Amino acid sequence: MPWSRTQIAERLAREFQDGWIVNLGVGMPTLITDVPLGDREVFFHAENGVIGFGPVAPEGQEDIHLVDASRRYVTLNPGAAIVDHADSFALIRGGRIDVTVLGSYEAAANGDFANWKVKGSKGGVIGGAMDLAASAKNVYLMMEHRTRDGSPRLLATCSLPITARGVVKLVATDLGLFAPTGTAFAVRDLAPGVTLDEVRAATAAPVTE
Amino acid sequence: MARRSKVVADFDAAVAGIQDGSTIAFGGFALPGSPFNLTAALLRQGAKRLVCVGNTTGGPRKPRNPDIGMLVENGQVAKVICSFTAAPRASDVLPFTPYYERGEVDAETVPQGTLAERLRAAGAGIPAFYTPTAVGTELAEGRETRMINGREYLLEYALPCDVALLRCYQADEAGNLRFRRAQRNFGPIMAMASKLVIVEVEEPILPAGAIDPDDVHTPGILVHRLVHIPPAPAAIWPSLKETR
Known part of the structure; x- marks a missing residue:
């Protein structure tokens, strides 16, 4: 059984270490704010300058002035702080973000990834992804293993314009958790019942145990 | 000597005199800090060939609030400089996109x-800087990079603006601004970067000194025009549902 999106979030969150500063991209990665972390404490940083936010606000308790980078009305944990955009990205480029978890169209065995421009698009959807990709200590991707029509998203090299070169440490998909090695994806974990052969069939790059 | 008041009567007075060809910075990230009322006034004011700087041109969501995309539709924009120049979901199309694809508006995706x-x-008076961001990507093609301490960096130039349009929570008559929560985002740096800073203010404008100097996010010396936002429906007060 492949992992659900929630299970992908839970698996990836197991990699977080106590005290980490965590930045979550738009889409699937936002599920991570709901994952229980046990006795580990992490601090969620959002590009729009919100440091130390918590879960999404309950209905009726939203604050019109308080969104995360995915436009969700979030809450603030005790000890939260607000900075402006220059300082928020200074924290990113300054190397203070322990991990960014981003969605992606493609991930490559050489550590590149592509998440800002689709084929045929004149414009782009960069947001903070290039800054985060270039300067976070760890870049994790969270994505479906294949496109809707079944084509692999995990490739030897990206076919779309890349977001950053050689930075991806981990890729979590519905099939498992993988680490780009430069020439292959090394399996770190498989969803229950998923075989190595299934992963190989769904991946356009070598997959190693 | 009497202090010259920075408070103007309404949004139209606030945007009066903005010239054709101006570079205009639009504050805001999602709803918080977005100057919807001043943008609506700029649509009425009609300045043309604008260069619009902001995080996004405005999304495909409905109901729409005044944004850069509406200025594009109104024929007022020559170029946008934004971090989003396409819709986050490939199935969505930004109102701005057809104009960009037809070449009627230029765009710089940053x-x-x-x-x-x-x-x-x-x-801050810094004309250019090197950043690790975008090195090795399509955005860096043909541009100056430099190895510093063993790492490659991309040269980026400062982006001075003629006008900043901002929305904040509180202001005093001296122009000191206090933002609330995620509303701060680009506000303080756009104020720093712009020659004319115009702000729509949510709370009634306070007497000078009512904001403790330690709590000021943008000093009044940078701010030129303030306008208090009247209650809806005379002005735009977006609701929570609009980004749901």
Whole structure:
């Protein structure tokens, strides 16, 4: 059984270490704010300058002035702080973000990834992804293993314009958790019942145990 | 000597005199800090050939609030400089997109942190800087990079603006601004980067000194025009549902 999106979030969150500063991209990665972390404490940083936010606000308790980078009305944990955009990205480029978890169209065995421009698009959807990709200590991707029509998203090299070169440490998909090695994806974990052969069939790059 | 008041009567007075060809910075990230009322006034004012700087041109969501995309539709924009120049979901189309694809509007797609730093640099008298962001990507093709301490960096230039349109929570008559929560975002750096800073203010404008100097996010010396936002329906007060 492949992992659900929630299970992908839970698996990836197991990699977080106590005290980490965590930045979550738009889409699937936002599920991570709901994952229980046990006795580990992490601090969620959002590009729009919100440091130390918590879960999404309950209905009726939203604050019109308080969104995360995915436009969700979030809450603030005790000890939260607000900075402006220059300082928020200074924290990113300054190397203070322990991990960014981003969605992606493609991930490559050489550590590149592509998440800002689709084929045929004149414009782009960069947001903070290039800054985060270039300067976070760890870049994790969270994505479906294949496109809707079944084509692999995990490739030897990206076919779309890349977001950053050689930075991806981990890729979590519905099939498992993988680490780009430069020439292959090394399996770190498989969803229950998923075989190595299934992963190989769904991946356009070598997959190693 | 009497203090010259920065408070103007309404949004139309606030945007009066903005010239054709101006570079205009639009504050805001999602709803918080977005100057919807001043943007609506700029649509009425009609300045043309504008260069519009902001995080996004405005999304495909409905109901729409006044944004850069509406200025594009109104024929007022020559170029946008944004970190989003396409819709986050491939199935969506930004109102701006058809104009861009037909070549009627130019666009520069800039990483968000680079956009912020270009504004900060403009306000800080720094003409250019090197950043690790976008190195090795399509955005860096044909541009100057430099190895510093063993790492490659991309040269980026400051982005000075003629006008900033901002929305904040509180202001005093001296122009000191206090933002609330995620509303701060680009506000302070756009104010720093711009020659004319115009702000729509949510709370009634306070007497000078009512905001403790330690709590000021943008000093009044940078701010030129303030307008208090009247209650709806005379002005735009977006509701929570609009980004749901």
